[in-house]
Amino acid sequence: MQLDSYLNDTGRKDLxxxxxxxxxVELLANYPFKTIAxxxxxxxxxxxxxxxxxxxxxxGQNPPRVPVFQYHASTDEIxxxxxxxxxxxxxxxxxxxxxGTPTSPTT
Numbered sequence: 001m002q003l004d005s006y007l008n009d010t011g012r013k014d015l016x017x018x019x020x021x022x023x024x025v026e027l028l029a030n031y032p033f034k035t036i037a038x039x040x041x042x043x044x045x046x047x048x049x050x051x052x053x054x055x056x057x058x059x060g061q062n063p064p065r066v067p068v069f070q071y072h073a074s075t076d077e078i079x080x081x082x083x084x085x086x087x088x089x090x091x092x093x094x095x096x097x098x099x100g101t102p103t104s105p106t107t
Contacts, residue, residue: 001049011039036077045077054078 007015014034018027036043044050072079 001044001053003044006040006042006044008039008041014039033075 003015004012014031018031022030036045045054070084072081072084074081
């Protein structure tokens with residue numbers, strides 16, 4: 001899977017910059033409200049190969065063995081926000097890796 005083959009000039013430039021210079025704060029400050037369409041010539045999320053790879057890492061499919069601090073924006077195009085909220089639900093069985101207190105999906 002070659003992400004670069006899907007990227008447009010802006011996507012290649014911003015990805016290179018993010019790899020070299022960005023942490024969470026910089027990503028939030030420099031790239032708010034961006035979409036996959038703004039960085040790609042073709043959306044990789046519509047490709048069956050990419051869909052299969054993402055399915056291997058589906059949130060909630062394999063309980064984590066260590067505590068997880070989850071954060072993402074409600075506008076995230078990759079993270080399924082409702083699924084993420086359910087995975088950290090206080091209604092999960094006590095002591096299960098998925099129990100916890102969810103925060104606002106926009107935090």
